[in-house]
Amino acid sequence: MILRAKNITSGYEGVQILWGVDLDIPRGQTVVLLGPNGAGKTTLLRTLVGLLPAWSGHIEFDDNDITLLPTEKRVRSGLAFMSELGVFPDLSVLDNLRMGGYFLSRSGTADRISKMYALFPDLARLRRSLGGSLSGGQRKMLGVAKALMSQPRLLVMDEPSAGLSPKYVKEVIDILKVAHGEGLSLLIAEQNVLFLELADQGYVLEGGRMLAHGSADELKSSDVVRRAYFGMVEEKRA
Numbered sequence: 691m692i693l694r695a696k697n698i699t700s701g702y703e704g705v706q707i708l709w710g711v712d713l714d715i716p717r718g719q720t721v722v723l724l725g726p727n728g729a730g731k732t733t734l735l736r737t738l739v740g741l742l743p744a745w746s747g748h749i750e751f752d753d754n755d756i757t758l759l760p761t762e763k764r765v766r767s768g769l770a771f772m773s774e775l776g777v778f779p780d781l782s783v784l785d786n787l788r789m790g791g792y793f794l795s796r797s798g799t800a801d802r803i804s805k806m807y808a809l810f811p812d813l814a815r816l817r818r819s820l821g822g823s824l825s826g827g828q829r830k831m832l833g834v835a836k837a838l839m840s841q842p843r844l845l846v847m848d849e850p851s852a853g854l855s856p857k858y859v860k861e862v863i864d865i866l867k868v869a870h871g872e873g874l875s876l877l878i879a880e881q882n883v884l885f886l887e888l889a890d891q892g893y894v895l896e897g898g899r900m901l902a903h904g905s906a907d908e909l910k911s912s913d914v915v916r917r918a919y920f921g922m923v924e925e926k927r928a
């Protein structure tokens with residue numbers, strides 16, 4: 691496993707949000723964490739990357755106990771976090787990428803930027819544009835490339851589809867397929883069930899507890915999940 695979280699409890703100033711959550715991410719796999727608004731997905735991601743302390747439980751990354759490790763050290767050991775605010779709007783595409791590789795050597799940064807331009811040719815074309823001037827889809831592409839600059843082994847993403855139109859959601863899924871093709875493990879928190887298309891496995895979180903876990907196909911056909919989650923999504927669309 692690249693990441694193993696066991697019996698995690700966590701929350702905010704005395705308000706418990708997560709109640710004994712387990713989550714495993716096998717090396718090289720994409721895991722999607724589904725759940726409705728307020729289920730605790732962001733809280734779980736922030737706990738895994740160390741932005742919130744775990745109240746109890748254990749987190750292992752690459753077989754090392756990181757439960758008490760500061761975020762900075764988690765990032766240096768290969769765990770990258772891309773939040774919704776993953777891009778600096780006042781910096782150019784190129785400078786955003788440089789920020790993503792801030793702890794690489796100068797030549798390491800240049801090599802990595804060339805690699806990102808090869809993976810995402812649109813970013814090469816847009817390299818002088820400001821982050822804030824990009825379209826929603828382009829901004830997510832830059833966010834992913836910026837996170838990949840540090841050559842993470844696991845990329846953790848919070849709602850990459852947030853605020854995007856369906857057309858861009860499809861683009862983001864394609865961008866993540868490229869990232870996954872690079873051998874990266876991915877953990878993606880989402881409300882949009884389309885992301886199961888990308889996933890090897892999925893988890894469903896509700897009320898701070900894991901409601902279900904299985905392969906993407908198992909989840910798509912699980913009655914519990916269909917009722918609790920897919921049903922809700924269909925109602926929302928109607």
Ligand code: ATP
Nearest residue numbers: 702705707725726727728729730731732733734881
């Ligand atoms: P969303 O998709 O809306 O972000 P989520 O599944 O990511 O949902 P969280 O953001 O983790 O859910 O929120 C879980 C619960 O924690 C919610 O009840 C929320 O109100 C509460 N919460 C989130 N941030 C804080 C905070 N800083 N202080 C107190 N409570 C918070």
